[in-house]
Amino acid sequence: MLRNRLNRGGGRTQRPFSSPATWQGSAKIRSSGWCTKAAASDAPAVPIKAVAEARTVVGKITEPTGRTDKGLIDTQPPRGTRDFFPEDMRLRNWLFGEFAAVSTAFGFEQFDAPVLESEELFVRKAGEEITDQLYNFEDKGQRRVALRPELTPSLARLVLQRGRTLPLPAKWFAIGQCWRYERMTRGRRREHYQWNMDIVGVAGVEAEAELLAAIVTFFERVGLSKDDVGVKVSSRKVLQSVLTQYGVPPESFARVCIIVDKLDKLPRDKVEEELRVLGVPPATIDGVLSALSIRSLEELSRLLGPDSEAVADLTRLFQLAEGYGYKDWLVFDPSVVRGLAYYTGIVFEGFDREGKLRAICGGGRYDRLLGAFGGDNAPMAGFGFGDAVIVELLKEKGKLPAPPHRVDDVVVPLDTALRPAASGIASRLRRAGRSVDLVLENKKMKWAFKHAEKLNASRLVLVGASEWERGKVVVKDLAKFHQEEVPVEDLI
Numbered sequence: 244m245l246r247n248r249l250n251r252g253g254g255r256t257q258r259p260f261s262s263p264a265t266w267q268g269s270a271k272i273r274s275s276g277w278c279t280k281a282a283a284s285d286a287p288a289v290p291i292k293a294v295a296e297a298r299t300v301v302g303k304i305t306e307p308t309g310r311t312d313k314g315l316i317d318t319q320p321p322r323g324t325r326d327f328f329p330e331d332m333r334l335r336n337w338l339f340g341e342f343a344a345v346s347t348a349f350g351f352e353q354f355d356a357p358v359l360e361s362e363e364l365f366v367r368k369a370g371e372e373i374t375d376q377l378y379n380f381e382d383k384g385q386r387r388v389a390l391r392p393e394l395t396p397s398l399a400r401l402v403l404q405r406g407r408t409l410p411l412p413a414k415w416f417a418i419g420q421c422w423r424y425e426r427m428t429r430g431r432r433r434e435h436y437q438w439n440m441d442i443v444g445v446a447g448v449e450a451e452a453e454l455l456a457a458i459v460t461f462f463e464r465v466g467l468s469k470d471d472v473g474v475k476v477s478s479r480k481v482l483q484s485v486l487t488q489y490g491v492p493p494e495s496f497a498r499v500c501i502i503v504d505k506l507d508k509l510p511r512d513k514v515e516e517e518l519r520v521l522g523v524p525p526a527t528i529d530g531v532l533s534a535l536s537i538r539s540l541e542e543l544s545r546l547l548g549p550d551s552e553a554v555a556d557l558t559r560l561f562q563l564a565e566g567y568g569y570k571d572w573l574v575f576d577p578s579v580v581r582g583l584a585y586y587t588g589i590v591f592e593g594f595d596r597e598g599k600l601r602a603i604c605g606g607g608r609y610d611r612l613l614g615a616f617g618g619d620n621a622p623m624a625g626f627g628f629g630d631a632v633i634v635e636l637l638k639e640k641g642k643l644p645a646p647p648h649r650v651d652d653v654v655v656p657l658d659t660a661l662r663p664a665a666s667g668i669a670s671r672l673r674r675a676g677r678s679v680d681l682v683l684e685n686k687k688m689k690w691a692f693k694h695a696e697k698l699n700a701s702r703l704v705l706v707g708a709s710e711w712e713r714g715k716v717v718v719k720d721l722a723k724f725h726q727e728e729v730p731v732e733d734l735i
């Protein structure tokens with residue numbers, strides 16, 4: 244579509260949603276000179292001249308420019324999705340590097356699966372939001388497919404594929420893009436990347452304790468403390484016990500969980516209404532809601548009795564957390580039930596203590612997912628951790644790093660005839676493992692210095708005629724303000 248939302252008056256762009264489109268946020272101004280300051284934070288770099296020349300409004304070209312019969316395409320990515328400019332990619336690579344570093348420190352192995360999966364993998368009938376938000380369609384071979392909204396069903400598919408040949412326990416992690424047709428709020432968008440860590444084959448809460456330890460390790464690595472963030476923990480068995488006490492049939496359990504999960508988004512009477520529509524009697528609704536307001540394990544134990552599995556699991560989990568040393572990061576909160584149908588036991592959600600943002604991460608135990616796909620069940624537990632909310636939080640706390648673009652060396656031929664020599668020098672340095680920016684055009688020395696500074700280079704290697712004749716180059720150490728002639732064969 245020949246469409247352009249940019250107006251003529253200098254390239255300012257109105258984004259259709261409030262949060263910044265890129266990870267850099269509004270503080271970052273693109274320095275290329277292609278954007279105005281206002282547009283810099285959230286618009287892609289579009290030459291102002293090109294914008295002025297395009298002279299279009301949404302949907303059609305209003306006035307022929309006389310210069311081109313083609314309007315400028317819409318340079319914005321589809322609504323709710325993001326472009327990653329190099330500075331955004333540096334940040335993303337940093338974040339994914341932290342995710343991967345934590346996972347490998349815990350002995351997990353990485354896996355991936357296609358972003359496009361068969362739709363049936365995600366079709367569940369429990370009324371989850373995630374199902375309504377599915378990006379699904381028919382492909383050219385009339386197959387129903389979907390862009391994955393989460394990684395867990397794909398993980399289950401891979402586990403089923405390996406079947407009994409998979410050595411258990413398996414500890415796997417993934418970092419992948421997920422798609423959900425979401426109503427956009429701060430930190431929620433239509434595509435996001437999710438870090439997942441899952442353990443297959445461990446029935447005890449030792450698995451959940453290890454997963455929580457990984458989450459806390461990540462928080463610490465990125466500079467967050469237990470005063471900034473915490474993890475709310477509960478067990479679906481709490482709700483299950485209460486529903487059993489009131490005689491609610493087990494088939495209704497997943498649906499009740501999904502409705503109860505909306506408590507922090509919808510007014511209480513709306514949630515009660517949905518439960519009533521499902522056929523949950525008013526006395527049961529009161530019982531459920533009052534159980535969810537409990538805030539201590541002692542109180543829970545009094546409600547559910549001494550033999551309660553929920554109490555035993557949670558008590559054990561808190562003991563393990565104490566052993567690991569992260570107990571203070573955890574908050575017991577039975578109102579956390581999670582909005583996905585497949586959880587069967589411990590559930591947890593990372594939150595910011597100021598309560599400004601949506602869940603930072605979430606997970607739990609799902610021991611019956613493989614069975615739902617027609618396989619043999621296996622105990623499974625894991626979590627998903629999105630990229631968007633954590634970036635918002637780090638930005639807010641002033642803890643978002645700005646990883647620089649940097650190279651080791653900038654190699655500059657001092658005239659055209661010396662370009663082959665400079666190319667050889669660059670190749671030699673690259674073979675030695677150094678990152679090298681080779682200047683490809685004739686540039687003045689002043690430019691070369693500025694360029695090296697911009698790239699945070701540690702050295703400037705000048706290939707000049709007189710030194711080259713003597714088999715040498717000039718190496719300027721930019722940190723020590725020192726320069727020397729170095730024989731080419733000694734150059735590393």
Ligand code: HAM
Nearest residue numbers: 393395431432435602603604605606625626627629631
């Ligand atoms: P989830 O709670 O739906 O769980 O998502 C996990 C995390 O992904 C959220 O806490 C949030 O950080 C991020 N996230 C989800 N949707 C969006 C969105 N639209 N925009 C930005 N970030 C988002 C799951 O997906 C489970 N499969 C997690 C899991 C893995 N459970 C066991 N293993």
